[in-house]
Amino acid sequence: MTAIVEAHGLVKRYNGTLAVAGVDLAIGEGEIFGLVGPNGAGKTTMLRMLATLLEPTSGDAEIAGASIRRNPQAVRRVIGFMPDAFGVYDDMKVWEYLDFFGRCYGLGPAQRKRMIGDLLELVDLAAKRDAYVLSLSRGMQQRLCLAHALVHDPQVLLLDEPASGLDPRARVELRELLRELRSLGKTIVISSHILPELEELCTSVAIVDRGRVLASGTISDIGQRLRVGEVLRIKVLGDEDRVEAARAWFEGRSDVASASRDGSGEIEIGFRGDETGAAALLAAAIRSKIPVVSYSPAATDLQELFLQVTDRDDAVADGTQA
């Protein structure tokens, strides 16, 4: 897969504060790429630099081969940007809104007419064509704003927190829409601090904190690279004492870092070792007459990854300070 968005050492400094501290990114064509991070991590700053709205203090990025520093005009033609806090013009109708942006991209009257019809159908607002933008619900405005970013058929979509402030139904609709766009061949870069939202959607993610990319790749890739060991969930037959005894047995083993019981009575252990080791552990447990009902690695969860990555980062930061 060729990279359509490439960043090399992007740095942005605001009055001495480092908002983005040297970011390298490579986003392949047709991906849905998630920028994950807490508020203030620098996601918005990164996206705004890619959208040519902010000039990097140093470093550069290319989108579809055009440099955001040297050729922002060419970049603007291939990107569609939806800012975090997007506005709507109060005295405009829905079709006029899209017509205006169509004119901004130099589309002719016939092109604009076709585009407005197509896009309103895509974002499911065809019935609202003559409604005033201000009268739309938040979710509809969000979809209209997404449609505005599509008027010139961009290759890359940069979406900053597109699902913030949406109710669950609108979120599902938005997710469907983004999948739809991916199937149309768009590359989508999306930032969010709501992790489950990205997990289902993204083909790869970058975990961002304090202006740095801590890890990037597909979710399972990052999981494998980061994990010192694996988290195993084990269900044991029997009453409270039985389970507690089993937990103690697991905890006593040298290849187990930790063992704890969760609310549902399952045992969760931090295991230092690979799959062969995990098989050996299971065999040993059965030899010790522990009635194991189920034994499985805990599903890789973006939230967990995120916590793990940012924890480590805290540890590093603490270490350097000490």
Next chain:
Amino acid sequence: MSAVAARLSLRGRRIPSFRITSGITAIIVKELRGRMRGRRAFIVLTLHVLLLALFAWMFQRLNEESLANVGSYGGQAATYASASVGRGIFIGLMMLQTLMVAVLAPAATAGAISSEREHQTLDLLAVTPISSLAIVLGKLLSALAWVFVLILASIPVTALVFVYGGVAPDDMLRGYVVLFATVIGLGSVGIFFSALTRRTGASTGLTFVTTLALVIGSFFLWIFLSNTSETSLTGQRKQPSEALLYLNPFVAQADVACGTESGGFGGSCSIMSGILGTPDQLIPPDQFPGKPAPAPGIGVGGIGIDPSDTNGVPGVVRLQNGVVIAKGGAVNDIAVAPVVDPLRDRFWPKSVISFLVLATVMTLLSVQFVTPTRRWRPSLPGPVRRLFRGGSA
């Protein structure tokens, strides 16, 4: 929804090459759609014209009454009085409209860009290929278009003065040129502050303070300087530079009004002479420095009787800069030729140029504040840039 996606041919759309004019057009169309929607604009326009007509009638009554009190003018009274009333209405209407645009033009533009910031829509515009210059010019022109419409609608009302005389069509043209320049100049001040500040409130405040400084402040400063400056040997005070008043639309209109007054006897001309000094041509020749001595008894310009004529009938001469440029037997023979009035056009052209320079500077500064990146670096228009790159782009 996948059925829709299948039908969509989004990939096939081609983006045509982009010119600055299409950007300006896009902004203007968008702005005017909002501004001209519904009946509001037409009601305001109608009220505006009706109010102007009411004021025109009041100016007419005022001037008639004041003339009636003066008494008889002999044989030419009716002609003179009618022209005087016409001038009165003209001056009144132009001053009134100047006051109007001095309020309306800054008010129309002061929120143009800051409101986009407040509504968080400026980013949406900035990521399109529209240049910052197109955004600023589009905003300026669309905001001022409404003021232009109001001014244009007033022309029929102002044209009523032709019924009375005293004002020529070219005087009216001068007045409207000054009015339009005022709108562009003061409007650009509003655009500048709306590009500079984040909030419309702040922008409006700064714009009106600046407008007041230009319109009233400059006049007070001029009066202050002219009354406190050092006195020369002849006991006259040194006049402050007239340039101080170039951006004062009322002084420019007074100069236009002065052009309609004969022989510099009207109120507008005395104001203008107070500012600019008496025109060289009207200074008696014996006090006139450094110019060839004119024919005795006549000024250096205008029409006069040449007493030196020897055929018994005094000849009529027309002079310019003290040199006889025409000579004839009767006054009418020469008066029909266009005469350069020394009291005309002494100030307002400079004022118009100053307003246009102001508008250019303010627009270029605004562009810097609208541009998200590359601030304070010159950005040449596309075609010019390509020229420098030798057509490689």
